Amino acid sequence: MDITPEVLETAAQQGAKGASDALAMMTSKQVIVSTSRVEELSLSGLVEVINTPDENNIVAYSQVLTGVPGAALLLLERQEGLKLIDLLTGSPPGTTHELDDMGQSAIKETLNIISNSHINALSADFEMDMGIDVPNLITALNVAEAIDYVAEESGENTTLYVFETILTVEEQYQVNVGLYIIFNPSLAQFIKKMKE
Amino acid sequence: MTKILVSDDSAFMRSIITNTLREAQYTDIVEAEDGEEAIALYRSEKPDIVLLDINMPKLDGLSVLETIAPEGATVIMISAIGQQKFIDKALETGAKDFFIKPYAIKTDLVSKINCLSNEPSHD
Numbered sequence: 001m002d003i004t005p006e007v008l009e010t011a012a013q014q015g016a017k018g019a020s021d022a023l024a025m026m027t028s029k030q031v032i033v034s035t036s037r038v039e040e041l042s043l044s045g046l047v048e049v050i051n052t053p054d055e056n057n058i059v060a061y062s063q064v065l066t067g068v069p070g071a072a073l074l075l076l077e078r079q080e081g082l083k084l085i086d087l088l089t090g091s092p093p094g095t096t097h098e099l100d101d102m103g104q105s106a107i108k109e110t111l112n113i114i115s116n117s118h119i120n121a122l123s124a125d126f127e128m129d130m131g132i133d134v135p136n137l138i139t140a141l142n143v144a145e146a147i148d149y150v151a152e153e154s155g156e157n158t159t160l161y162v163f164e165t166i167l168t169v170e171e172q173y174q175v176n177v178g179l180y181i182i183f184n185p186s187l188a189q190f191i192k193k194m195k196e
Numbered sequence: 197m198t199k200i201l202v203s204d205d206s207a208f209m210r211s212i213i214t215n216t217l218r219e220a221q222y223t224d225i226v227e228a229e230d231g232e233e234a235i236a237l238y239r240s241e242k243p244d245i246v247l248l249d250i251n252m253p254k255l256d257g258l259s260v261l262e263t264i265a266p267e268g269a270t271v272i273m274i275s276a277i278g279q280q281k282f283i284d285k286a287l288e289t290g291a292k293d294f295f296i297k298p299y300a301i302k303t304d305l306v307s308k309i310n311c312l313s314n315e316p317s318h319d
Contacts, residue, residue, distance in 0.1 A: 022276075022297070022298050025298040025299075026298045088208070101207060102207055102208060102211065105206050105207040105208035105209075106208040108206065108208075109206040109208045109209055112206070112251065112276050112297075113276045113297050113298055116276035116277055116278065116297075117276075117278075119277075119279075120277070120278040120279055123279045124279070124280075129279065129281060130279070131251075131277065131279075132251070133251070134205055134251055134252065134253050
């Protein structure tokens with residue numbers, strides 16, 4: 001199947017629905033897809049979309065290993081991350097104040113599950129094998145470094161396909177989760193180097 | 197007593213799974229956080245059932261399955277990877293079932309373990 005904007009959009013919608021269903025099942029709460037889109041962006045456009053958060057925020061990442069090179073990022077403001085941990089662990093809102101090992105693991109697993117919903121949809125639509133690596137956590141500073149690296153390797157004028165899904169968990173938790181799957185060989189290379 | 201090996205790099209997932217298993221009276225549980233540890237624990241602990249994630253450090257779950265299935269392991273795959281190729285490969289290699297994360301642990305997984313276990317129902 002040819003990679004066209006229409007096919008990418010279909011995969012984005014399928015992936016977003018899968019991610020929403022997955023997060024709903026993980027949390028036993030209603031989850032709304034606030035944003036679901038795929039765009040071809042410049043690097044400066046990407047910076048605007050992911051709105052590079054400050055160093056206290058939480059970024060989980062995973063390299064797309066096979067199929068189309070790229071990376072999956074889960075971006076959370078710190079307070080959103082702590083609320084997500086409360087939600088995932090079944091704790092009352094406001095219980096978690098620190099990002100301990102179990103909390104980090106919960107966030108990484110969230111990335112793993114909801115990014116795979118997109119990867120599974122893309123794989124089915126494009127009839128190609130796709131897979132992502134074991135998730136890790138980084139700081140926002142690394143995101144800025146990643147963008148600089150892509151600019152150096154691919155040029156300032158390079159464009160990237162970006163899948164953006166914003167999921168909102170309703171009820172008392174009110175958590176917003178931003179998932180970005182970005183296809184670019186230089187970004188995949190940066191993620192690989194960072195892991196090494 | 198059915199002994200179960202839970203192999204998943206995610207401490208969070210291992211915690212959810214082991215807590216659910218204990219609630220279902222499966223209390224003899226060992227845990228592995230990567231593929232190499234899963235093989236080592238399978239050989240040393242001889243669990244009756246192995247729950248195996250695919251995406252793990254050091255050695256992926258399908259490679260672990262290829263190693264321990266010929267040794268007689270009873271394996272249930274648990275993964276967020278839902279691509280048919282991986283499911284087919286796992287089942288052809290000898291996995292008894294394949295659950296795509298997230299799934300209903302309390303119902304689907306425990307029911308499957310009950311079926312595979314030699315013990316009476318743990319409902």
